[in-house]
Amino acid sequence: MQDAANDAGDLDVRSTVDLTLAVNGEDHRLEVPARTTLLDALRDRLHLNGTKKGCGIGQCGACTVLLDGQRVNACLVLAVMAEGRHITTIEGLHGPAGELHPLQQAFIDHDGFQCGYCTPGQIMSGVACIAEGHAGSRAEIRQHMSGNICRCGAYVNIVAAIEATAGGADR
Amino acid sequence: MSGLGYARAPSLAGAVEALGRHAGAEIVAGGTDLLQRLEEEVLPPELLIDITGLDGLRAIEVGESEVRLGALVRLNEVIDYEALRAAFPAIVEALAVTASPQVRNLATVGGNPLQKTRCLYFRDRTTPCNRREPGTGCSALQGRNRINAILGGSEHCIATHPSDFAVAMTALDAKAVLASTRGERSLAFADLHRLPGDTPQHEYNLRRGEIIKGYIIPRAVLARQSHYLKVRDRGEFEWAISSAAVALELDMAGTIVRARVAVGGVATKPWRLPQVEFALRGRPAEPAVFASAASLATEGAVAHGDNAYKLRLLPRTVARALNELRERL
Amino acid sequence: MGVIGQPVPRVDGPAKVAGKATYAAEFHPEGLAYAATVRATVPHGRVASFDTTGAEALPGVIAVLTHENAPRLPWQPVEQAPVDPGGGEQLKPLQSDRILFAGQPIALVVAESQEAARDAASRVRFTCIAEAGAGLIFDPARARPPSEGTQESYPAEWERGDTEGALAASAVQVEGDYLQPRLYHNAMEPHATIAAWDTDGGLTLWDKSQWVDNFRDQIARNFGLDENEVRVISPFVGGAFGAALRCWPHVTLAAMAAKVVERPVRLELTRRELYTSIGFRPQTLQNVRLGADGDGRLRGIVQTAWGLTSAYEDYGEEVLDPTGMLYDAESAKTVYRLVEVDTNTPTPMRGPGAVTGVFAMEMAIDELADAAGIDPLEFRLRNYAERDRKKDLPFSSKALRDCYATAARRFGWEKRNPERRSMRADGMLVGYGMASAVWPAMRSPASVRVRLFANGTAVVRTAASDMGPGTYTSMTQVAAEMLDLPMERVTFELGDSTLPMAPVHGGSMTMASVGSAVAAGCTRLCQEIGRLGDAKDGEHPVETLKRLRRDSFEVEGKAEPGKEAETHSSYAFGAVFAEVRVDPDLGTVRVSRLVGAYDGGVIVNPRTARSQAIGGMVQGIGMALMEAGEWDERLGRVMNANLAEYLVPVHADIEELDAVFVESEDRILNPLGVKGIAEIALCGVAPAIANAVWHATGLRIRELPLTPDRLLMAEEWAEGMPA
Known part of the structure; x- marks a missing residue:
């Protein structure tokens, strides 16, 4: 699997990588080109389609996942660099009995979406926003959710869903 | 060559050695700009050297007279670090308005000042651009240059430097610590970036095989009394059309003893404004003084059509930043 | 009380929040290969040569297609779909060496992985020969009337009364x-x-489509197939706003590639490619001249529009439809022209035409009201049209007066100080502005299949779409009410061309069209079961089925418009009020509040309807403050072709949005009484904001978007103005 670039001294240069991704508590082995992003690995290899591709270059937030508990754009992470980290996607957000996460339910209750395409990213980002303590006011939520674009324009409903869930979490 | 190569750096020495040996190699850590370029085939590297395993570059060390930041510190780690908020408000404020929370969880302070320009022509690999393909010409000079620079440009390039962090670091006299196979050296942050001149493809004063290992930021009254203001076309998640990092030290009478002013979104590199600092020194810290000093910000500025509004916006940005800072002191 | 009109949660909500709704790129047929395109770099000319050896040599590459080796498709003539431009000829990818615009696909790589396909595409070498085309500059001097066949929709000229005479005799006149x-x-x-x-x-396509039947028909013709040999599946559409009406060239490319490599192929466009692979709302210049008498009665309206089209298709839109009907003017005139540019063809985008025309008209009306010294809302009320004077027909319903009153009350319009630059808060200039909104209410024939089961469940099926407004939910409501079943016992299926015919999911007419068919189908089902079982009044059809020992019963339902368009003019209406805060030094504008009141007929689901309305407001804020494709007139391409430099609103841009629906129903238009709300929600937002910016600053900026550069550069003009 090595190639012409492998004259880099001690470096072990690979253009194809064998790796194990720990997604939602489950290990997945795969072999991908080195340039494969975590997003494409999730969608095209593991068929975990809940993580959405809106732009592929970190400009929309549709692919937001948690990496060791922190929200990141899966399109800006090489799959190989996510090895050894805990990856949580929308598919792993449910409770032990398969019940919806409170924020997922709040998105339904507040109609926090229309087409649904940005929704998993908004929810993953919202979960992190609450955990970070950045859901103290609507203005704060707006600021800390601005990495997630919703072209259908459900913003006020999304903010309401996060606000309600954060309020519930405080109690 | 069948596609991109990837390797984990076993050590800092290994990383710089490999970087020096391969013309097509780049360091990857946060990857937030690099992966955009890979995807859009804008100066795509051939070999990525992953330094995220180098734990020695991850530290934040708060000393008596200075703070040291390792290159691998993530933007959000700086924002969340209480002591830094108090010591360097301008830096923390600049980072807090950078990109999105997701990007800030990935991006490192080492990589952020090295991100490439947002010039529309640089980012579209099918257009002429001297910075991307030397000798092809600058499409922005007579093109869609609303976001381009009015300061520090040349007939070959008017690309704006995009980092907010770098503007604040420039204002606060930070230094970069650089490492290569020849050892370490430090460089004033203000000297980290080059003017485009007739070689806009050379953006940094980094030698081949040299990487940013970290930064040293001096602690000072000035740094504590600093502020960053960013003006942009939408509320969040966007680069500046104009920004200012300002710092003031006043005496008991409210007279300005020291001042630091650097601006972003308007220049080809993080841009210090010594003439504005000079005009502030020895004067009372009040709106009229700020306005008159800020009016000097556009000395030497050249507009190119769509970006002419920056001649008007820049002084107002500086004055507003100074006024906001004064409110706090 | 029935379920129609109830704010029930979305039936597809649980799937969407769990990431289980499956969109076009997310199907994984066995043996799937991946495609990537190569794009022309000159705006007009020919591809002179290809060198594909570098690409073909890469591991994992299966095929490289260019016009030199791609199959020649039959491309049988298609009866023009109503979503296609009325003139010209659509782009036929890889069928010749012609280049019609920069960004046109000229080659396609198919590989074992998306990464390999992209990598190989970047290694296809080619040379283009640039030739003179129509031109790259949007120059009204090159304008021409729309082609003959399209003038019924958008006439080159139309006039009622003597506009020049009326303008000349007007006490107050404005022009912009x-x-x-x-x-x-x-x-x-x-x-x-x-x-x-x-x-x-046979061919199966999983696609992003607002009209699966249109994709089926177009692809069948392109490949010389029978319609029943093509199946188009599109259960979820991740937003479209008009972009997925036409069967774009990439659909044909994917099918062509799959045929050549004899495997399923996926072609997913990049964000940058979307700027040249689908359409856009065309750049449009307008001139508006208005005249009124001393007490603010409109005498003459002359509105001229120059719309951009491509050089290969004749795209026009009904920019000037509202001109003659929105106000009760003594005379009105419209002139419509097209300007050809070497670019990809524009396409409908939410509220096509009306959104553009109303932007200019409602800014001009504001200017005229100011010139006449009359409050902008009062001015509009004085010129309220009780009848469509353009068609010379009564309105089938019109509650615009209620919209004005309701929105003005909720907004607090009476607090507006008429003096510009007079209101301030927290150091910011505050402005209040308002505008009217209008969109033609339409309907088309539609059909459904309804099956009722003896276990008390029902399934309703039709080839409709749901790009986000909540078709799944609202149709379930209609069916549940008509069948007298709880919602959870009714399933609504859509997005498959093998289902009964449905019209385009656009133009705000899905509920009027498909909803009417659902109602008709359910009614017919109940009647037929009743007849079959000789049921007594009050027996539920499920009981009848049980009594008949039938497992299920199915009928087709159809609904189509009658002759109401000949006797009535039908429109949805709205009123939008905006509060802005403008930074007096930096020129930044924030919309602190928007209030919209809409006459959209009967609202089937107030929850999803409100979401649609506030969504339109968000897009309107984008249109007003930040959105613009930055076209380079030398290179012939949009330079900010991404989501970082083409700005759309983010969370931080959106504060208070208040959308309400006034009491309204239109039983003349359709039995459900609905008029549609999608387009009306975007209409009027941008002019309301622009009018508020004028009120805040005294700057009349007639070019969108209202970015800081425009405000700062307009200041010189403003400073020279008498106070």
């Missing part, structure tokens, strides 16, 4: 030029097609 830039849909889901041929020559 208004420019709206290219606007891009930028739905979150990129367009994608997965094409799979089966062994007996």
Whole structure:
């Protein structure tokens, strides 16, 4: 699997990588080109389609996942660099009995979406926003959710869903 | 060559050695700009050297007279670090308005000042651009240059430097610590970036095989009394059309003893404004003084059509930043 | 009380929040290969040569298609779909060496992985020969009337009364030029097609489509197939706003590639490619001249529009439809012209035409009201049209007066100080502005299949779409009410061309069209079961089925418009009020509040309807403040072709949005009484904001978007003005 670039001294240069991704508590082995992003690995290899591709270059937030508990754009992470980290996607957000996460339910209750395409990213980002303590006011939520674009324009409903869930979490 | 190569750096020495040996190699850590370029085939590297395993570059060390930041510190780690908020408000404020929370969880302070320009022509690999393909010409000079620079440009390039962090670091006299196979050296942050001149493809004063290992930021009254203001076309998640990092030290009478002013979104590199600092020194810290000093910000500025509004916006940005800072002191 | 009109949660909500709703690129047929395109770099000319050896040598590459080796498709003539431009000829990818615009696909790589396909595409070498085309500059001097066949929709000239005479005799007159830039849909889901041929020559497409029947028909013609040999599946659409009406060239490319490599192929477009692979709202310049008498009665309206079209298709839109009907003016005139540019063809984007025309008209009306010294709302009320004077027909319903009153009350319009630059808060200039909104209410024939089961469940099926407004939910409501079943016992299926015919999911007419068919089908089902079982009044059809020992019963339902369009003029209406805060030094504008009141007929689901309305407001804020495709007139391409430099609103841009629906129903238009709300929600937002910016600053900026550069550069003009 090595190639012409492998004259880099001690470096072990690979253009194809064998790796194990720990997604939602489950290990997945795969072999991908080195340039494969975590997003494409999730969608095209593991068929975990809940993580959405809106732009592929970190400009929309549709692919937001948690990496060791922190929200990141899966399109800006090489799959190989996510090895050894805990990856949580929308598919792993449910409770032990398969019940919806409170924020997922709040998105339904507040109609926090229309087409649904940005929704998993908004929810993953919202979960992190609450955990970070950045859901103290609507203005704060707006600021800390601005990495997630919703072209259908459900913003006020999304903010309401996060606000309600954060309020519930405080109690 | 069948596609991109990837390797984990076993050590800092290994990383710089490999970087020096391969013309097509780049360091990857946060990857937030690099992966955009890979995807859009804008100066795509051939070999990525992953330094995220180098734990020695991850530290934040708060000393008596200075703070040291390792290159691998993530933007959000700086924002969340209480002591830094108090010591360097301008830096923390600049980072807090950078990109999105997701990007800030990935991006490192080492990589952020090295991100490439947002010039529309640089980012579209099918257009002429001297910075991307030397000798092809600058499409922005007579093109869609609303976001381009009015300061520090040349007939070959008017690309704006995009980092907010770098503007604040420039204002606060930070230094970069650089490492290569020849050892370490430090460089004033203000000297980290080059003017485009007739070689806009050379953006940094980094030698081949040299990487940013970290930064040293001096602690000072000035740094504590600093502020960053960013003006942009939408509320969040966007680069500046104009920004200012300002710092003031006043005496008991409210007279300005020291001042630091650097601006972003308007220049080809993080841009210090010594003439504005000079005009502030020895004067009372009040709106009229700020306005008159800020009016000097556009000395030497050249507009190119769509970006002419920056001649008007820049002084107002500086004055507003100074006024906001004064409110706090 | 029935379930129609109830704010029930979305039936597809649980799937969407769990990431289980499956969009076009997310199907994984066995053996799927991946495609990537190579794009022309000159705006007009020919591809002179290819060198594909570098690409073909890469591991994992299966095929490289260019016009030199791609199959020649039959491309049988298609009866023009109503979503296609009325003139010209659509782009036929890889069928010749012609280049019609920069960014046109000229080659396609198919590989074992998306990464390999992209990598190989970047290694296809080619040379283009640039030739003179129509031109790259949007120059009204080159304008021409729309082609003959399209003039019924948008006439080159239309006049009622003597406008010149009326203008000359007007005590107050205003004139202005208004420019709206290219606007891009930028739905979150990129367009994608997965094409799979089966062994007996049939083709299945998983696609992003607002009209699966249109995609089926177009692809069948392109490949010389029978319609029943093509199946188009599109259960979820990640936003579209008009971008997925037409069967774009990439759909054909995916099917062509799958045929050549004899495997299923996915072609997913990148965000940058979307700027040249689908359409956009065309740049449009308008000139508006208005005249009124001393007490603010409109005497003459002359509105001229120059719209951009491509050089290969004749795209026009009904920019000037509202001109003659929105106000009760003594005379009105419209002139419509097209300007050809070497670019990809524009396409409908939410509220096509009306959104553009109303932007100019409602800014001009504001200017005239100011010139006449009359409150902008009062001015509009004085010129309220009780009848459509353009068609010379009564309105089938019109509650615009209620919209004005309701929105004005909720907004607090009476607190507006009429003096410009007079209101301030927290150091910011505050402005209040308002505008009217209008969109033609339409309907088309539709059909459904309804099956009722003896276990008390029902399934309703039709080839409709749901790009986000909540079709799944609202149709379930209609069916549940008509069948007298709880909602959870009714399933609504859509997005499959094998289902009964449905019209385009656009133009705000899905509920009027498909909803009417659902109602008709359910009614018929109940009647037929009743007849079959000789049921007594009050027996539920499920009981009848049980009594008959039938497992289930199915009927087709159809609904189509009658002759109401000949006797009535039908429109949805709205009133939008905006509060802005303008930084007096930096020129930044924030919309602190928007209030909209809408006459959309009967509202089937107030919850999803409100979401649609506030969504339109968000897009309107984008249109007003930040959105513009930055066209380079030398290179012939949009330079900010991404989501970082083509700005759309983010969370931080959106504060208080208040959308309400006034009491309204239109039983003349359709039995459900609905008029549609999608387009009306975007209409009027941008002019309301622009009028508020004028009120805040005294700057009349007639070019969108209202970015800081425009405000700062307009200041010199303003400073020279008498106070």
